[in-house]
Amino acid sequence: MRPASLTSPRPATPPAAAAQPAxxxxxxxxxxxxxxxxxxxxxxxxxxxxxxxxxxxxxLALAIAGLALSACLVPLGLLGRFVTNxxxxxxxxxxxxxxxxxxxxxxxxxxxxxxxxxxxxxAPSLAQxxxxxxxxxxGLFTLFGYVNARRVARIVRVEVPLADLPPALExxxxxxxxxxxxxxxxxxxxxxxxxxxxxGLEADLVAITGDVVDGxxxxxxxxxxxxxxxxxxxxxxxxxxxxxxxxxxxAWMAEFERxxxxxxxxxxxxxxxxxxxxxxxxxxxxxxxxxDTAQASDPAAALAGSPAGLPRILLAHQPRSAPAAAAxxxxxxxxxxxxxxxxxxxxxxxxLQQPFTAGLHRLGRLTVxxxxxxxxxxxxxxxxxxxxxxxxxxxxx
Numbered sequence: 001m002r003p004a005s006l007t008s009p010r011p012a013t014p015p016a017a018a019a020q021p022a023x024x025x026x027x028x029x030x031x032x033x034x035x036x037x038x039x040x041x042x043x044x045x046x047x048x049x050x051x052x053x054x055x056x057x058x059x060l061a062l063a064i065a066g067l068a069l070s071a072c073l074v075p076l077g078l079l080g081r082f083v084t085n086x087x088x089x090x091x092x093x094x095x096x097x098x099x100x101x102x103x104x105x106x107x108x109x110x111x112x113x114x115x116x117x118x119x120x121x122x123a124p125s126l127a128q129x130x131x132x133x134x135x136x137x138x139g140l141f142t143l144f145g146y147v148n149a150r151r152v153a154r155i156v157r158v159e160v161p162l163a164d165l166p167p168a169l170e171x172x173x174x175x176x177x178x179x180x181x182x183x184x185x186x187x188x189x190x191x192x193x194x195x196x197x198x199x200g201l202e203a204d205l206v207a208i209t210g211d212v213v214d215g216x217x218x219x220x221x222x223x224x225x226x227x228x229x230x231x232x233x234x235x236x237x238x239x240x241x242x243x244x245x246x247x248x249x250x251a252w253m254a255e256f257e258r259x260x261x262x263x264x265x266x267x268x269x270x271x272x273x274x275x276x277x278x279x280x281x282x283x284x285x286x287x288x289x290x291x292d293t294a295q296a297s298d299p300a301a302a303l304a305g306s307p308a309g310l311p312r313i314l315l316a317h318q319p320r321s322a323p324a325a326a327a328x329x330x331x332x333x334x335x336x337x338x339x340x341x342x343x344x345x346x347x348x349x350x351x352l353q354q355p356f357t358a359g360l361h362r363l364g365r366l367t368v369x370x371x372x373x374x375x376x377x378x379x380x381x382x383x384x385x386x387x388x389x390x391x392x393x394x395x396x397x
Contacts, residue, residue: 034075042071042104045111052131073100077378080184087219094184102145102343102379106138109345145343145381152193153374153387155201158360160367161397162311162331168276169311169394175203175232176390178317178336179373181243183214186375188223194374195226197389203232204273208261209336209371210241210285210317217251228259234271237262239282241317241337243377245291249284264315266301279306281330282315297321299328311394319356319370326366333368334392340372340385347385358385 046067055063077097081090114130175198182191198206212227213220230236238261244252253263262269264282271278281302289296299314299321306312312330314321319335340358341347350357356370369392372385 035071038071038074041108042067045104045107048111048115049107049131049134052127053135054128070100070104073097074104077101081215081219091184098185098379099142099146102381103138103142105343105379105381106141107134110134110138141343141383142381145379145383148382148386149376149380150190152190152197153389155197155391156388157391157393158369159393159395160332160360160369161395162367163365163397165311165394165396166276167396168274169278170396172273172278172394173201173203173205174313174334174392174394175201175206176209176334176336176369176371176392177206177374178209178371178390179211179241179339179377180375181211181214181373181377182220182223182375185380186223188226190375191223192226194389195229199229199231201389201391203391205234205271205280206230206232206236207280207315207334208236208238209315209334210239211243211336211373211377212238212241212256213247213252214243214377215247217248217255221255224255225259227256227261230261234273235262236260237264237269237280237282237315239264239315239317240285240288240295242285242287245285245288249288249291249295264302265295266298268302268306270307270310277307278311278313279303280313280315281306283321286316286318286321297324299325299330303328303330319354319368322355322363322366322368326364330366333366334371335368336371336373338370338372339377340370342373342376342385343379343381343383 046064050060050063073096075097076093077100080094080097084090084093111134114134118126118130177194177198180186180191180194213224238256240249240253253265257263264280265284268279268281271280283297283299283302284295286297297316299316302314303312314325314330314333316325316333316335318337321335322333325333338350338354338357341350347357356368358370358372361368361370369390371390372388374387374389376382376387
């Protein structure tokens with residue numbers, strides 16, 4: 001069944017293959033702000049750790065060179081594809097930058113904690129062992145985080161109680177994928193492994209809640225192609241995330257439709273299952289209106305014209321769509337975006353922007369499930385927030 005009341009995606013003209021990637025003005029301005037900050041933070045790490053490590057001259061020179069290289073590489077983890085028109089080189093730069101970003105993040109946080117601990121303890125004799133501990137712990141965190149990020153997402157099973165759920169929908173299963181982030185470090189093999197695992201679950205429906213890609217259709221089409229092989233009783237549906245808008249949302253909407261996914265762009269469809277029905281709706285990303293006012297996220301519009309008295313499920317990339325979803329009358333919202341924080345300690349900062357970090361929560365009558373994500377973004381690193389393929393099973397409250 002085709003979704004009703006959908007906003008037609010605007011086709012995007014792909015850039016010429018030989019054209020040099022253009023760094024968007026917003027990113028260019030951000031880069032000039034970030035570079036001095038990166039240099040300053042790396043200098044801080046060097047100032048606080050290197051004297052305590054008491055390195056011989058050759059090792060000290062290598063450490064300083066490593067910090068300088070890291071300060072240059074970290075921005076490339078985000079901007080590699082804008083530096084060169086050679087996709088292979090751009091991917092290598094992004095890989096190096098992403099790894100450097102992950103290691104730098106842990107070293108910086110642990111250095112700050114070390115300084116706070118030394119200040120409170122007032123024990124200068126601990127300076128050297130704690131500096132060594134920072135280096136060792138950061139290396140271990142990065143290694144274990146890399147292994148956790150690169151393995152196929154685990155299956156997470158969640159029972160979702162809904163009031164007034166028709167008996168025929170008891171046990172209805174939705175497999176949720178979110179935040180795969182196909183791009184410089186996540187390619188076809190990674191996506192194929194996810195698809196193979198999902199297809200073994202024999203779900204009633206597959207829901208993809210945004211941030212599928214980081215890059216253009218031209219460069220990533222072959223790597224997202226396995227998503228067209230997803231199998232379930234009622235098909236696969238998707239909504240846009242903020243990263244689709246960084247990557248040409250119109251072109252990606254059309255590409256996902258081409259391979260067999262069904263877009264819900266401020267629209268809905270009615271799913272008939274064993275004699276009962278439910279409304280499945282979707283909204284464009286919470287920030288979509290900043291990119292295209294015609295695609296501003298609107299939960300009320302997504303539900304307009306839907307049959308009354310049926311369970312209402314909303315796919316919305318960001319959890320902060322929940323208040324509008326509750327006001328519109330939805331029973332369940334499936335979201336992603338947060339990655340569960342992805343790795344410590346960033347999970348503590350998610351609540352500054354989003355109402356929910358991960359898992360099942362309630363907002364009045366509305367139940368919200370926030371996925372930790374099926375891939376990762378930026379550093380190939382996950383600690384304390386494992387990636388997931390979520391199997392949501394509807395039950396009567």
